[in-house]
Amino acid sequence: EVQLVESGGGLVKPGGSLRLSCAASGFNFSNYNMDWVRQAPGKGLEWVSSISSRSSYVYYGDSVKGRFTISRDNAKNSLFLQMNNLRAEDTAVYYCARVSGRGVIRDIDYWGQGTLVTVSS
Amino acid sequence: DIQVTQSPSSLSASVGDKVTITCRASQTINSYLNWYHQKPGKAPKSLIYATSRLQSGVPTRFSGSGSGTDFTLTISSLQPEDFATYYCQQSYITPYTFGQGTKLEI
Numbered sequence: 001e002v003q004l005v006e007s008g009g010g011l012v013k014p015g016g017s018l019r020l021s022c023a024a025s026g027f028n029f030s031n032y033n034m035d036w037v038r039q040a041p042g043k044g045l046e047w048v049s050s051i052s053s054r055s056s057y058v059y060y061g062d063s064v065k066g067r068f069t070i071s072r073d074n075a076k077n078s079l080f081l082q083m084n085n086l087r088a089e090d091t092a093v094y095y096c097a098r099v100s101g102r103g104v105i106r107d108i109d110y111w112g113q114g115t116l117v118t119v120s121s
Numbered sequence: 122d123i124q125v126t127q128s129p130s131s132l133s134a135s136v137g138d139k140v141t142i143t144c145r146a147s148q149t150i151n152s153y154l155n156w157y158h159q160k161p162g163k164a165p166k167s168l169i170y171a172t173s174r175l176q177s178g179v180p181t182r183f184s185g186s187g188s189g190t191d192f193t194l195t196i197s198s199l200q201p202e203d204f205a206t207y208y209c210q211q212s213y214i215t216p217y218t219f220g221q222g223t224k225l226e227i
Contacts, residue, residue: 035217037165045157045165045208047217059215062122095164106212107155107170114164 002026002110004096009115016086016119022079022096022112030054030074033099035108036081038092038117046092049081050099063089086119093117123147125211127220134225138199142223144192144209153213154192156185158205165208169194199225 008020020036036048049070050059058070069082079096096112124147134140144154156169167176169185172192182197196203204227209220 044222045159045210045219047210047219050215050217061216100170102170105171105174106153106217107167107210108157108165109167109170109176111164111166 002098004098004110004112006094006096006112006115009094009117011118011120012086013121014087014119017082017084018086018117020081020083020094020096020115020117024077024079024096024098027098029072029077032101033106034072034079035097035099036070036079037095037097037108037111038090039095039114040089040092043092048094051079083117086117088119091117091119122216123150123211123214123218125209125218125220127207127209127223129223130221131224131226133227134199135227136199136201140196140199140225142194142207142209142225144187144194144220146190146192146211146213149189150211150213152188153211154185154187155210155212156183156194157208157210158203159208160205168207 003025005023012018033052035050038048051070067085071080093114093116095114097108098110100109126145128143152172154172157165159165173185184195207223
Protein backbone atom coordinates (compact mmCIF):
# COMPACT_ATOMS: atom_id res chain seq x y z
CA GLU A 1 0.00 0.00 0.00
CA VAL A 2 1.34 3.40 -0.98
CA GLN A 3 1.79 5.67 2.03
CA LEU A 4 3.02 9.24 2.23
CA VAL A 5 3.41 10.70 5.71
CA GLU A 6 4.33 14.35 6.13
CA SER A 7 5.88 15.86 9.22
CA GLY A 8 7.62 19.01 10.33
CA GLY A 9 4.76 21.48 10.26
CA GLY A 10 4.09 23.91 13.06
CA LEU A 11 3.97 27.53 14.14
CA VAL A 12 6.77 29.80 12.95
CA LYS A 13 7.28 33.55 13.01
CA PRO A 14 7.43 35.60 9.82
CA GLY A 15 10.93 35.46 8.40
CA GLY A 16 11.56 32.10 10.02
CA SER A 17 12.37 28.72 8.52
CA LEU A 18 10.86 25.27 8.60
CA ARG A 19 11.75 21.95 7.00
CA LEU A 20 9.00 19.59 5.98
CA SER A 21 9.59 15.88 5.49
CA CYS A 22 7.60 13.20 3.74
CA ALA A 23 8.24 9.53 4.44
CA ALA A 24 7.25 7.30 1.54
CA SER A 25 6.53 3.59 1.68
CA GLY A 26 4.80 0.87 -0.31
CA PHE A 27 6.46 1.68 -3.63
CA ASN A 28 9.86 2.13 -5.22
CA PHE A 29 10.36 5.76 -4.23
CA SER A 30 13.43 6.30 -6.40
CA ASN A 31 11.38 5.66 -9.55
CA TYR A 32 8.87 8.46 -9.05
CA ASN A 33 8.79 12.21 -9.43
CA MET A 34 7.30 13.95 -6.40
CA ASP A 35 5.36 17.15 -5.72
CA TRP A 36 4.48 19.46 -2.88
CA VAL A 37 1.02 21.01 -3.05
CA ARG A 38 -0.42 23.38 -0.46
CA GLN A 39 -3.82 24.62 0.59
CA ALA A 40 -4.34 27.79 2.57
CA PRO A 41 -7.19 27.67 5.12
CA GLY A 42 -10.52 27.70 3.31
CA LYS A 43 -8.82 28.08 -0.08
CA GLY A 44 -8.03 25.91 -3.09
CA LEU A 45 -5.04 23.82 -4.02
CA GLU A 46 -1.77 25.43 -5.09
CA TRP A 47 1.10 23.53 -6.70
CA VAL A 48 4.33 24.45 -4.89
CA SER A 49 7.23 22.42 -6.23
CA SER A 50 8.29 19.29 -8.11
CA ILE A 51 11.40 17.13 -8.15
CA SER A 52 12.32 14.42 -10.59
CA SER A 53 13.12 10.88 -9.48
CA ARG A 54 16.89 11.38 -9.46
CA SER A 55 16.77 15.05 -8.43
CA SER A 56 17.90 16.09 -11.89
CA TYR A 57 15.05 18.56 -12.30
CA VAL A 58 13.36 20.79 -9.78
CA TYR A 59 10.60 23.32 -10.36
CA TYR A 60 8.93 25.93 -8.18
CA GLY A 61 5.85 28.06 -8.20
CA ASP A 62 6.42 31.78 -8.53
CA SER A 63 5.21 32.49 -5.00
CA VAL A 64 7.93 30.34 -3.39
CA LYS A 65 10.80 30.61 -5.87
CA GLY A 66 14.00 31.70 -4.16
CA ARG A 67 12.66 30.91 -0.68
CA PHE A 68 11.78 27.19 -0.79
CA THR A 69 14.03 24.28 -1.75
CA ILE A 70 12.79 20.81 -2.62
CA SER A 71 15.05 17.81 -2.19
CA ARG A 72 14.92 14.06 -1.69
CA ASP A 73 16.92 11.20 -0.26
CA ASN A 74 16.14 8.07 -2.26
CA ALA A 75 18.15 5.90 0.10
CA LYS A 76 15.81 6.93 2.92
CA ASN A 77 12.61 7.12 0.84
CA SER A 78 12.16 10.70 1.90
CA LEU A 79 11.08 13.97 0.34
CA PHE A 80 11.84 17.37 1.86
CA LEU A 81 10.79 20.98 1.55
CA GLN A 82 13.07 23.58 3.12
CA MET A 83 11.09 26.76 3.61
CA ASN A 84 12.97 29.99 4.39
CA ASN A 85 11.89 33.59 4.87
CA LEU A 86 8.36 32.47 5.59
CA ARG A 87 5.46 34.85 5.17
CA ALA A 88 1.94 34.90 6.54
CA GLU A 89 0.64 33.90 3.11
CA ASP A 90 2.62 30.65 3.32
CA THR A 91 0.20 29.48 6.03
CA ALA A 92 -1.33 26.32 4.64
CA VAL A 93 -1.61 22.57 4.81
CA TYR A 94 1.27 21.14 2.80
CA TYR A 95 0.68 17.87 0.96
CA CYS A 96 3.32 15.51 -0.29
CA ALA A 97 2.19 13.89 -3.52
CA ARG A 98 3.41 11.14 -5.81
CA VAL A 99 3.45 11.84 -9.52
CA SER A 100 2.26 8.82 -11.44
CA GLY A 101 4.82 7.03 -13.55
CA ARG A 102 2.90 7.35 -16.77
CA GLY A 103 5.62 8.87 -18.89
CA VAL A 104 4.59 12.15 -20.50
CA ILE A 105 1.17 11.99 -18.86
CA ARG A 106 1.71 13.79 -15.63
CA ASP A 107 -0.75 13.51 -12.76
CA ILE A 108 -0.76 12.96 -9.01
CA ASP A 109 -1.99 9.52 -8.06
CA TYR A 110 -1.33 9.49 -4.31
CA TRP A 111 -1.47 12.21 -1.66
CA GLY A 112 -0.26 12.37 1.93
CA GLN A 113 -2.56 13.50 4.72
CA GLY A 114 -0.87 16.91 4.95
CA THR A 115 0.99 18.91 7.57
CA LEU A 116 -0.10 22.35 8.74
CA VAL A 117 2.30 25.27 8.61
CA THR A 118 1.22 28.44 10.39
CA VAL A 119 3.23 31.63 9.96
CA SER A 120 2.29 34.15 12.58
CA SER A 121 3.91 36.46 15.11
CA ASP B 122 1.60 31.10 -16.62
CA ILE B 123 -1.46 29.14 -17.72
CA GLN B 124 -4.61 30.20 -15.91
CA VAL B 125 -7.23 27.56 -15.24
CA THR B 126 -10.80 28.67 -14.64
CA GLN B 127 -13.43 26.34 -13.25
CA SER B 128 -17.17 26.83 -13.39
CA PRO B 129 -19.37 26.92 -11.54
CA SER B 130 -17.68 27.72 -8.25
CA SER B 131 -20.51 25.97 -6.42
CA LEU B 132 -23.30 23.69 -7.44
CA SER B 133 -26.36 22.34 -5.65
CA ALA B 134 -27.63 18.95 -6.75
CA SER B 135 -29.44 15.87 -5.52
CA VAL B 136 -28.65 12.19 -5.36
CA GLY B 137 -29.23 10.70 -8.79
CA ASP B 138 -28.64 13.95 -10.69
CA LYS B 139 -26.25 14.29 -13.59
CA VAL B 140 -23.78 17.13 -13.11
CA THR B 141 -21.11 18.73 -15.25
CA ILE B 142 -18.19 20.86 -14.15
CA THR B 143 -16.18 22.86 -16.66
CA CYS B 144 -12.52 23.78 -16.72
CA ARG B 145 -11.04 26.27 -19.18
CA ALA B 146 -7.33 26.88 -19.70
CA SER B 147 -5.94 30.22 -20.86
CA GLN B 148 -3.98 28.48 -23.62
CA THR B 149 -3.94 25.06 -25.16
CA ILE B 150 -2.85 22.25 -22.87
CA ASN B 151 -3.59 19.40 -25.29
CA SER B 152 -5.06 16.66 -23.09
CA TYR B 153 -2.94 17.35 -19.99
CA LEU B 154 -5.84 17.96 -17.66
CA ASN B 155 -6.48 16.09 -14.42
CA TRP B 156 -9.37 16.04 -11.95
CA TYR B 157 -9.28 15.59 -8.17
CA HIS B 158 -11.85 15.78 -5.43
CA GLN B 159 -11.58 16.60 -1.77
CA LYS B 160 -13.84 16.20 1.23
CA PRO B 161 -13.64 18.59 4.17
CA GLY B 162 -10.63 17.95 6.39
CA LYS B 163 -9.28 15.26 4.09
CA ALA B 164 -6.51 15.06 1.53
CA PRO B 165 -7.45 15.32 -2.15
CA LYS B 166 -8.01 12.14 -4.12
CA SER B 167 -7.29 11.57 -7.76
CA LEU B 168 -10.17 10.92 -10.14
CA ILE B 169 -9.24 11.37 -13.77
CA TYR B 170 -5.97 11.96 -15.60
CA ALA B 171 -5.17 13.00 -19.16
CA THR B 172 -8.69 14.41 -19.64
CA SER B 173 -10.63 11.17 -19.69
CA ARG B 174 -8.75 8.27 -18.07
CA LEU B 175 -10.12 7.04 -14.77
CA GLN B 176 -7.77 6.39 -11.89
CA SER B 177 -7.86 2.82 -10.67
CA GLY B 178 -10.89 2.22 -8.48
CA VAL B 179 -12.84 5.29 -9.56
CA PRO B 180 -16.48 4.47 -10.36
CA THR B 181 -17.54 4.64 -14.00
CA ARG B 182 -20.21 7.25 -13.23
CA PHE B 183 -17.29 9.69 -13.48
CA SER B 184 -16.15 10.71 -16.94
CA GLY B 185 -14.04 13.42 -18.49
CA SER B 186 -13.83 14.95 -21.91
CA GLY B 187 -12.36 17.84 -23.84
CA SER B 188 -9.16 18.96 -25.51
CA GLY B 189 -7.18 22.08 -26.19
CA THR B 190 -8.56 24.62 -23.73
CA ASP B 191 -12.01 23.35 -22.72
CA PHE B 192 -12.67 20.35 -20.51
CA THR B 193 -15.55 18.83 -18.58
CA LEU B 194 -16.04 16.45 -15.69
CA THR B 195 -19.38 14.67 -15.67
CA ILE B 196 -20.91 12.62 -12.89
CA SER B 197 -23.73 10.64 -14.45
CA SER B 198 -25.72 9.83 -11.30
CA LEU B 199 -24.68 11.52 -8.09
CA GLN B 200 -24.13 9.37 -5.05
CA PRO B 201 -24.00 10.64 -1.45
CA GLU B 202 -20.24 10.15 -1.30
CA ASP B 203 -19.73 12.44 -4.33
CA PHE B 204 -20.56 15.62 -2.46
CA ALA B 205 -17.15 17.27 -2.24
CA THR B 206 -15.02 19.96 -3.82
CA TYR B 207 -13.65 19.20 -7.27
CA TYR B 208 -10.45 20.61 -8.73
CA CYS B 209 -8.92 20.45 -12.18
CA GLN B 210 -5.20 20.84 -12.79
CA GLN B 211 -3.23 21.38 -15.96
CA SER B 212 -0.06 19.30 -16.20
CA TYR B 213 1.11 20.65 -19.57
CA ILE B 214 3.74 23.03 -18.24
CA THR B 215 4.98 24.43 -14.95
CA PRO B 216 3.56 25.96 -12.86
CA TYR B 217 1.03 23.13 -12.80
CA THR B 218 -1.91 25.34 -11.98
CA PHE B 219 -5.15 24.20 -10.36
CA GLY B 220 -8.59 25.56 -10.96
CA GLN B 221 -10.17 27.40 -8.04
CA GLY B 222 -12.47 24.50 -7.23
CA THR B 223 -16.16 23.63 -7.53
CA LYS B 224 -18.03 22.85 -4.34
CA LEU B 225 -20.74 20.28 -5.00
CA GLU B 226 -23.44 20.48 -2.35
CA ILE B 227 -26.75 18.86 -1.68
